[in-house]
Amino acid sequence: MDARVPDHAPEAHLLRRARRGDQAAFEALYQAHASAVHALAFRLTSNAAEAEDIVQETFLRMFGFLSGLREDTPLRPWLKRVAANLAIDRLRRLPRTGTDAELEGLTDEARMSPADAADAEALLRRLPPLARTVVWLHEMEGWSHEDLARRFGHTASWSKSLLSRSLARLRADLEPRGDASHDP
Amino acid sequence: MTPESLQARLAALPEPSLPPSLWPRLHLARVRQRERRRRVIAGSMAVLALVALPFVYTRIVAPPAPQPDAFAAAPRAPLHEEPLRIVDRELQHAYERGASEQELQQLWQRRQAIARSGSASVVPQPFEI
Numbered sequence: 001m002d003a004r005v006p007d008h009a010p011e012a013h014l015l016r017r018a019r020r021g022d023q024a025a026f027e028a029l030y031q032a033h034a035s036a037v038h039a040l041a042f043r044l045t046s047n048a049a050e051a052e053d054i055v056q057e058t059f060l061r062m063f064g065f066l067s068g069l070r071e072d073t074p075l076r077p078w079l080k081r082v083a084a085n086l087a088i089d090r091l092r093r094l095p096r097t098g099t100d101a102e103l104e105g106l107t108d109e110a111r112m113s114p115a116d117a118a119d120a121e122a123l124l125r126r127l128p129p130l131a132r133t134v135v136w137l138h139e140m141e142g143w144s145h146e147d148l149a150r151r152f153g154h155t156a157s158w159s160k161s162l163l164s165r166s167l168a169r170l171r172a173d174l175e176p177r178g179d180a181s182h183d184p
Numbered sequence: 185m186t187p188e189s190l191q192a193r194l195a196a197l198p199e200p201s202l203p204p205s206l207w208p209r210l211h212l213a214r215v216r217q218r219e220r221r222r223r224v225i226a227g228s229m230a231v232l233a234l235v236a237l238p239f240v241y242t243r244i245v246a247p248p249a250p251q252p253d254a255f256a257a258a259p260r261a262p263l264h265e266e267p268l269r270i271v272d273r274e275l276q277h278a279y280e281r282g283a284s285e286q287e288l289q290q291l292w293q294r295r296q297a298i299a300r301s302g303s304a305s306v307v308p309q310p311f312e313i
Contacts, residue, residue, distance in 0.1 A: 030210065035202045042200045052203060056210050063214055120193040139191055171190055 012071035019066045030059055033076050037083045043136050044087040046125045054090075058083045084137060088151055091129055123173050131166040138163050271295040 011032070017025035034055060041054035061082055062069070069075065124132055134152075137143040138159075143151075148159040275291045 026214075027207065027211075030207060034206065035199060038202045038206070039199045043197075048200075048203075051200070052206055052209075055202075055206060056213055059210055060213060060217055064217070121197050124194070124197075136194070140194055167190065174190065174193060 011075055015066065015069060015071055015075070018063075026063065029062070029075070033079050034059070036076060037079050040080050040136075040141070041083050041087060043124070043140070044084065044133050045090070045129075046132065050087075050090065054083050054086045057086055080141065084141065084143075085151065088133065091133055092152070094129065120170075120174060123170055127166055127169070131162055131169075134159060134162050135166045135170070139167075267298045268295065271298060 011029075014025045014029050014032075018029060037058050038051055038055045041051035041058075042048065045051050045054065058079055062075075062079060069078065124135070127135065130152075134148055137148060138145070145156040145159040145163070148154075148163075149156045152159070271291060271294050275288070275295065278288055278291055
């Protein structure tokens with residue numbers, strides 16, 4: 001017997017109830033996963049309003065796709081994938097910005113306060129949107145370079161290069177002053 | 185800074201708090217979405233019915249088969265038989281109005297003359313009175 005079944009049994013039960021239109025089951029599913037989806041959306045967009053829009057759209061899609069969701073697999077990865085794709089779609093609709101130039105611009109430490117330099121969240125927010133999304137999806141969500149390349153319509157080399165430069169930028173800024181060892 | 189320590193710093197970031205207003209907002213959006221879907225389905229069904237109605241109508245209520253035109257279908261007599269028909273009609277009218285024996289006799293003679301002179305292979309029979 002599949003050892004995963006008992007873990008997902010309550011969720012599968014909620015899914016079955018939600019398919020029958022049980023409002024309480026919808027809310028329970030939302031309460032179980034909304035925080036994680038919201039956190040991801042906020043990390044990718046660095047914008048509270050956009051993050052809320054993405055959470056709403058993600059759960060609306062889940063409600064509209066209930067019959068297609070498998071009961072034997074956890075729901076959260078599916079929800080996070082949908083949220084990430086929505087964030088990427090928004091990013092791709094933005095006017096093209098020079099991510100490379102923006103990354104270079106971050107070397108100007110005069111624009112960064114000492115408090116910001118020690119705050120990973122602030123540094124993440126300062127990354128260009130494209131770089132921030134690639135860093136977070138690769139480092140924290142486990143997306144491969146192939147996944148990123150496919151989703152952004154580029155090559156895996158593009159993803160590797162952008163990630164490498166973005167991480168170098170983050171590490172440099174997070175290093176204690178006078179102890180910086182820059183990556184090649 | 186190692187990749188692991190950077191990942192640890194990112195993982196340790198505090199989770200942003202979920203706005204409590206998001207569930208009511210989502211619930212409202214879901215209700216609207218369902219209403220919109222219901223309207224779209226109803227509209228699609230109506231359009232489908234409108235499109236299918238003429239087809240169904242022509243299948244179920246087939247138009248009556250065209251009746252053969254009585255005049256067109258009636259076998260017309262060959263042209264050379266027309267004088268015979270005229271005399272026959274005159275004979276019929278003569279009998280109906282109780283014409284004199286003499287008049288009837290003349291009509292019969294005319295008819296025999298036409299029948300003899302005509303090339304009709306089959307001599308039409310006079311109408312029954």
